[in-house]
Amino acid sequence: MTSAETDGQANDKTAARAARRERKRDQSREEILDAARRVLLRHGVGAMTLDAVANEVGMSKTGLYYYFPSKDALVFELVHGVIEAQAKAVQAGVGAAVDGGGALRAIIGGTVESFAPRLDDFRLAFLFGQVAGAGALRWDREQFERIRPLNDLVLGKATEMLGAERAERLPRAAVEPRLMAFLAYLAAIGLLTMKGMVEPMDDPLLYSDEQLVEGFARVFEAAAAAGEGG
Template sequence: MADDEGEPGADKTAARAARRERKRDQSREEILHAARRVLFRHGIGAMTLDAVAREVGMSKTGLYYYFPSKDALVFELVHGVIEAQAKAVQQGVAQASDGGGALRAIIGETVTAFAPRLDDFRLAFLFGQVAGAGALTWDRDQFERIRPLNDLLFAKATEMLVAERGERTPRAAVEPRLLAFLAYLSAIGLLTMKGMVEPMDDPLIYSDEQLVEGLARVFEAAAAPGGDR
């Protein structure tokens, strides 16, 4: 009987803890959204914790409860962008029937994820360069959170390429994971060029679809069986 009487109290405690956690997660997301607005509206230099606190409507002390530094806040923004894109690539590669198709998916999903959202691309890949040396510092734990995203991007494609390599000799004598990374790198290069020319109202003469298709064919050819040697 004592156990039965104690359960409601335990349930209430658990419910309160769950509500606090939901409120904390909501506040954290509101801060991240506010930081994005400040960053994209006013630029890197204006993105201070004071500015973000004003944007979200809380004290700087309150902001410190969620993010102890500007570096920690920027990291969460970058991590969120890369994680979403890596999951999109993972889903695309899962639909591929062979290694060449996996490389095509890496390129296509990366461009599809970022082409309409070049601000996210700049945040994820160019923030550190634009901010300047020493402006952004991440610790070991943060890098450890980034590294698993590489597996989302490359592990399945690498697995497929390795399996095929056991059956045939590919045209490109390139280690499978490196080949997957190079496919990803080609998509990043495409997006970098796109981001350079479009703000100057001088778009590339090729469409995104043409560029993705061209790169995909190059990497599919690299993964295909080679001829006689």
């Protein structure tokens, strides 16, 4: 075996060991996030401490610090994961839309479909900061810069489609395209918030999720099409 072949095998083994370490690290990281979510949902915000999470996952607090330097960092990753999954699902739905109104429908429907079966994830992503109280969470600029691109996954394509249509006509609704897309998103968030409010009281809403999504979708499709043919 030549020296080059020996060096090549050594490099391959080194790369394989590095890959195994990375897979193990990713697996441990996901196990910690799952444990944190269980602690949070089982015991509430006050019990969401690094000690509690370390006990849940079965490692020392020092070991936990290797993956997450603070409670804020851990909660951020939980929130980011939930929002990222929802944003990608909405992005796929909007990508299949044929016009701006359809894109708005996809934002509303995709958001509700993502969270309605998992309201705990919705509360974690959108209500945790309110429940935790002022100053309970502090995210830095780098973390906010990771969150903001997710807004573009949800709103970007719809804004582009609405903008192109607006250039062809002046809508009577006269709402800026990005704002209209965001308002559609807020409609879905409001629906989920109301659903989350009444669910624990066993007092369901008068209308089904499907009816509410359809109602919002028709309103926004009409707004997007306003002025067509004028």
